[in-house]
Amino acid sequence: MTPAADPQGLTRVPVALAERSYDILIGSGLVRGAGATLAERFPGRAVAIVTDAHVGEIHGPALEASLSGAGIRHHRITVAPGEATKRFAVLEEVVDQILAHRLERGDIVLALGGGVVGDLAGFAAAIVRRGMGFVQMPTSLLAQVDSSVGGKTGINSRHGKNLIGAFYQPGLVLADTDVLDTLSTREFRAGYAEVAKYGLIDDPGFFAWLETNWRGVFQGGRDRVHAIATSCRAKAAVVARDETETGDRALLNLGHTFGHALEAATAYDGARLVHGEGVAIGMCQAFRFSAKLGLCAPMDAVRMANHLKAVGLPTELSEIPGGVGDVDRLMAAIGQDKKVARGKLTFILARGIGESFIARDVDPAAVREFLAEELARD
Amino acid sequence: MTPAADPQGLTRVPVALAERSYDILIGSGLVRGAGATLAERFPGRAVAIVTDAHVGEIHGPALEASLSGAGIRHHRITVAPGEATKRFAVLEEVVDQILAHRLERGDIVLALGGGVVGDLAGFAAAIVRRGMGFVQMPTSLLAQVDSSVGGKTGINSRHGKNLIGAFYQPGLVLADTDVLDTLSTREFRAGYAEVAKYGLIDDPGFFAWLETNWRGVFQGGRDRVHAIATSCRAKAAVVARDETETGDRALLNLGHTFGHALEAATAYDGARLVHGEGVAIGMCQAFRFSAKLGLCAPMDAVRMANHLKAVGLPTELSEIPGGVGDVDRLMAAIGQDKKVARGKLTFILARGIGESFIARDVDPAAVREFLAEELARD
Incomplete structure (x- = not known):
């Protein structure tokens, strides 16, 4: 059978x-x-x-x-x-x-x-x-x-x-x-960034489970099936609520506005940055930006980045080979991202792990200032 | 104002x-x-x-x-x-x-x-x-x-x-x-073929109105607005019942399976045949084919063709400059038409003026025989 x-x-x-x-x-x-x-x-x-x-x-x-x-x-x-x-x-x-x-x-x-x-x-x-x-x-x-x-x-x-x-x-x-x-380890890790994302959006228990069990997910068997099924269920629930992304579905873009800009800035060259790596850095940026805006405890930004680092994912712009250019270049890429509504910037920000939310009307000047700091990190 | x-x-x-x-x-x-x-x-x-x-x-x-x-x-x-x-x-x-x-x-x-x-x-x-x-x-x-x-x-x-x-x-x-x-008269006439179609599908009263009032439609003013609004209402009703053409909406294809084949056979050369002219001939063919199959009174096929002829539309293959090739060519064009379901041929046929219906599983051999007769008409 x-x-x-x-x-x-x-x-x-x-x-x-x-x-x-x-x-x-x-x-x-x-x-x-x-x-x-x-x-x-x-x-x-x-x-x-x-x-x-x-x-x-x-x-x-x-x-x-x-x-x-x-x-x-x-x-x-x-x-x-x-x-x-x-x-x-x-x-x-x-x-x-x-x-x-x-x-x-x-x-x-x-x-x-x-x-x-x-x-x-x-x-x-x-x-x-x-x-x-x-x-x-x-x-x-x-x-x-x-x-x-x-x-x-x-x-x-x-x-x-x-x-x-x-x-x-x-x-x-x-x-x-x-x-x-x-899959290569690098490819598997890149996919793992999206698995972790579901925990970061609205399931702190799943994120904590991943912190403990991520090795089993990489290894295969029951933990892998559990992680994939939990991720699919989380995505299916959001999609069922908002099929064409007029509302809630935008939560799935956690890490993606920054991430897409990084992919654009590296000319979609997978040797330098694959999508999941862009999302990993992008999620860390979303949390650091949230912390900078006083929305989220700085410790949460550190904790989520530490987990991604532990599985071997990049968490900083400085880890991207060849760099990503200057602030203007990143801002231009963000401006063309399709998650722009009528000239305002929309980001997925967080009040903590598992407490992400859609922030419309984000001030472009605040994003510029944040990106300048990010580029200065080492 | x-x-x-x-x-x-x-x-x-x-x-x-x-x-x-x-x-x-x-x-x-x-x-x-x-x-x-x-x-x-x-x-x-x-x-x-x-x-x-x-x-x-x-x-x-x-x-x-x-x-x-x-x-x-x-x-x-x-x-x-x-x-x-x-x-x-x-x-x-x-x-x-x-x-x-x-x-x-x-x-x-x-x-x-x-x-x-x-x-x-x-x-x-x-x-x-x-x-x-x-x-x-x-x-x-x-x-x-x-x-x-x-x-x-x-x-x-x-x-x-x-x-x-x-x-x-x-x-x-x-x-x-x-x-x-x-618009040129030729362009207006081509559009008129689709207006007449709505009468032929399921509104014999509208078809009779057109037989009497078509000159007013061509001229403009109240008759034109009435004909356009009646057509839009008819189409809107069908579309509302079947948005993605899984059922009823196929009725709107009256004349279109033959018509598309004629457009293909003339290489979409608008100098020889525009869409509405193909539909005009196609509708006449749908009625003649229905009459040949014993579904519709031959007089209805003559009556509807006479009206299209009166407004100056073509009703016969022989009116297409340069011809449309042989039966094989037309059958090949019909077979690739997207209104094919699982290898069977679907046509819109008629039991009379205003009594069109969807005929699935039409025998390709009967279509071949009919097309051979059509090509022999002069």
Whole structure:
């Protein structure tokens, strides 16, 4: 009996979005059980697997064997790994291949990969025939706990990251925890920053649990499944309350306004800074900025940074190879971030660990002053 | 007092789509009243006017003067006229310009033009920052009664028309009936095909009214406003029942499966065949095919074709300059049409005038035989 055929072996996290509701299945063996799962949930549907060259080489054959075994017609569409793939030219190519394979509206685009593949494939699924079936099979920790849940899809613009896209929910997310064993420590850590984020937003108990049990999360097994499922549940709850980010959902951006600016300032060069590292530093900045504004006890900013440091994540601008330029450059990147409302700056700030809140109308002058201090830290 | 400031002078057609509900305003003077209308309905929002070189030259200055007069920040983005504009490269350029002007999520993309501009600009509005404000200002009869209502946006693929896009509702449609005076007779007629369609679908009384009053519709004034408002109301009712075309909405495709195939077979060359002409022939074919299948009285097929002929629309394949190729070519075009469900052919057929219905599982062999007869007609 394969694990996918054995619901007892899997953790199911439902995402409640009325007629767009779906399940996240978390556990072992989901790649090799994918054929049976899809045949049961989406009978008769053909599948376009969108993956990158790296992930496709590792996990493509097992997935394809599983789909073939279940009698599912499938085609593989391969893109280059890396953030640079999230652009119009690649989107056009993926869309063209989906249509060339004559997939219909009810057929499925399956994203096999990390956040880049999920964002790109999801956006393609959203726009081909004005919306096809879509299944996420996230292969990075970051994608499993963040980008594969919630329906944000899209590509980058020269004006900023993720400025072009759609809210488009998958019909199913299959988070196979085995595949995380093929990640580098750096990649795993980057995903861990988003796991810690859920504790920092509104779950101080989970943050304390992570401080004690983070080694188990890195190691695998029960602690890893617990951390992923807790993260998915936290994200699903926020997304269910606010699907298109008109309110509460912005809480998920803790660390992301600073983080995106750092990614922009390093030209999205993953060798220097990957998304989760930007978020790690960004969260530390959000807490330090909150402390500077007198909103949060300085000790909380120190405590959360100490935990991220312990798992090996960067917490300071000075840790970014090559630097990030000056205050003007960072402010320009923040200004183009899409979480700007009518010219005012919006940040997620904190009153303590697990007490984050949305601060609209943040004074740009205060941000400038804070960033100048941050750049002066060593 | 401008007409826009005088709601009594305008016909308002509400489109009921829960939190995506919006109004269609129909009448005289809406372009020069646009500034006041937008300032009242969307206070403080900047506007990106997307238009084509032709329409922008005629109506751009009046619209811009009106926006400036109301203190609204605005930018004009100009694309080339014609169906070829509905492609990825132009979409990318429009999206880039919207972002370059630093428009925010709450700001407005305003489509000033016909169906091409509306489809392209609406798709851009749907995907920039995962959804901006969107206002339609349709300047062709076709756009006023069809494409500007209902939220279908998109671009073409080499695999077929409108295969890439989004369902994205505008926040407001301003249908200025004065601007239709600048259309050529051919363009007006093409739009009229869609007006007649609403009678043919489910309103035999409206069709009979058109048979008597079509000259008034072409001339302008009260009959024109009545025909446009009746069409918008009909479309709004169908869209409200089935926003994303999973059921009833397919009725609006009367004449469109054949029509799209004819557009594809003429390489979307507007000199040979414009959309509304394809729909006119397509509707005649839908009725002749229905008659051939014994579903509809042959006299109804003759009667509806006679009316379209009377207004000067084409009703036969032989009227298309340069021809449309053979049966294989037309069948291939029909097979790629996005209204295919799981390999079966779906057509809108009729039991009589005003009695159209969705026929799923139409036998491709019967379509082939019918098309061979159509090609042999002279």
